[in-house]
Amino acid sequence: MDGQMIEKQRFPSPHPHIDVFLVTYMSQGLKVKGFLAEPKAEGTYDGFLYLRGGIKNVGKVRLARITQFAAEGFVVMAPFYRGNQGGEGNEDFAGEDRYDALAAFRILQNHPNVHRERIHVFGFSRGGAMALHTAILEPRVCSVVVWGGVSDIALTYWERPDLRKMMKRVIGGTPAKYPERYKWRTPLYNIDRIQAPVLIIHGEKDENVSIEHAYRLEKRLKETNKQVTAWYFSPFTHYFPPKDNRETVQRLAEWMKQQRKS
Secondary structure (H helix, E strand, C coil): CCCCEEEEEEECCCCCCEEEEEEEEEECCEEEEEEEEEECCCCCEEEEEEECCCECCECCCCHHHHHHHHCCCEEEEEECCCCCCCCCCCCCCCCCCHHHHHHHHHHHHCCCCEEEEEEEEEEECHHHHHHHHHHHHCCCCCEEEEECCCCCHHHHHHHCHHHHHHHHHHHCCCCCCCHHHHHHHCHHHHHHHCCCCEEEEEECCCCCCCHHHHHHHHHHHHHCCCCEEEEEECCCCCCCCHHHHHHHHHHHHHHHHHCCCC
16 A cells, blocks of 8 residues: 555664654555654654655765754655665656655655644655655645756756766657657646645756756746745755755745645
């Protein structure tokens, strides 16, 4: 059953007030792995689905990052996606692996210390497309944050010559040859199904994921009368300086909590 947790092992935590677990859960019949980070203090928390960027060993989930979010008052679930770090299957670059994100959302829904109606979704880089797909598939998402996020998979192919070999291998060809495969992976075409408010965070000097992804996402959300907020940072690239990163994490955590449903 999707979202069923079948193993939970304690993992060394870099934060004194956060417990970390390596979990194995089911997604479309596959055993997928991820990290679960829980504040040690008793209470009911908002859930936070953290969707990583990259593929395979590029952009792996970093414990320091997920415990940073957990310390803001969230129970954080961060899937590795299928085929990674001992998980079954093959990663699919915003394809079938979107269901790994959806199954991880189920884990938060069933967590005893998480408020079921207050589960937020965060995606960084390629994880931005994953976050949008999750909100398209799941109407109970409370809010979505897309940070330096991919919104158009075909645009990524044309912008990133260094990724083309991987994308042709995973997707099966180019956007020119298989436009429908790229369209299926691109959340912009189903943005009208998103019910949650969306926050876009993007550095205008980003060369990994161009600002054009953010502009296209904001435009589509506005065209479909969705609630959207955009924070654009003119001096920053794909990665924010440490101080600005910390401040932005605190700001987005506050923004998320303001979107809570009653």
